[in-house]
Amino acid sequence: MLYCKPCKAKIAGVHEHCPLCGGNLSGEPEKERSYPIIAPNxxxxxxxxxxLSISAIAGAIICVAINVLVPAGIWWSLFAVLGLxxxxxxxxxxILKKAKLLNNIVWQCVLISALAFLWDAVTGxxxxxxxxxxxCVCTGAMLAVIILATVFRMPDKxxxxxxxxxxxxxxxxxIFLFTGILTVILPSVICVAVSLIIISIQLIFNWKALYREVSKKLHL
Structure with a gap:
């Protein structure tokens, strides 16, 4: 049987990493999996x-409609459509490839944002x-994580x-809002509001699970 030293737990089945903390395992895996692999429906x-498709299309149409009805001197709706x-x-x-996809979402969020800032700086x-x-990318990443976790009923960890x-x-x-470098503040206000709501919900209703997962990740 496999063993995780940081978690001090024996792990049954066939695993490459600890399902609790993601760390390395010692010992020998079992010859057969403890549970059969169930094919998705x-x-x-x-x-x-x-x-998801109709929701994204509806959101894009609403953004364009608002941009047309309330002219802002710039087609900000195009960027909103890109975020959607x-x-x-x-x-x-x-949904199609959910194995460690949530990790990829975070990395994509950082990468796309960095490339956008670089491109914007290079072009003046x-x-x-x-x-x-x-x-828009940050808001999309948070919504994507929530949707995937809900659809697949993922555990907190x-x-x-x-x-x-x-x-x-x-x-x-x-930071951008306080420094006054923004001329269009709506996307940033929405992003910050969604972020603060998510953090508040987790701290109020799920603080024990959050503390447990942080402790496991930091091996406290």
Whole structure:
């Protein structure tokens, strides 16, 4: 049987890493898995993708409509549509390939944001990366993590830390708001509000699980 030294727990079945903390395991794995692998229901997956698709399309149409009805001198709705498209892509890929997909969402959030800031700086800094791309990507990442965790009924240990990481990153636009470098503040306000709500919910209703997962990750 496998053994995880940081968690001080024996792990049954066939695992490459500890399912509790993700660390290395010692010992010999069992010859057979403790539980059979259950194939996903294709009809259920298809229905979920359809719901996500129509939700993303509806959100994009609403953003464009608001931009037309309330002119702001810039087509900010195009960036909102891009953020929705990224969120839709994260969610769909997560449904089709959910193995460690939540980790990829966080990394993609950081990578896309960094590339957007770099591109904006190289092209003369017009501020679109801070006003639209970064808050939209952060909001999309948080929603993607929540949707995937809900759809697949993931336990706290699989998504809680990553959700908090996305929420903490989503507070960064607050700096942009206080420094006054933004001309369009709506995406940043929404991003910060969603981040603070998520953090507050986890601290109030799920603080024990959060403390447990942080302790395991830091081996406290």
């Amino acid at each position: 294709p009809n259920r997956i298809k229905r979920i993708i359809q719901i 498209a990224c969120g839709w892509l994260w969610a769909v890929v997560g 800094w017009h501020g679109w990366s801070a006003e639209f791309v970064f808050p 699989e998504y809680l830390i990553l959700l908090i990481v996305c929420a903490v990153i989503g507070i960064i636009p607050l």
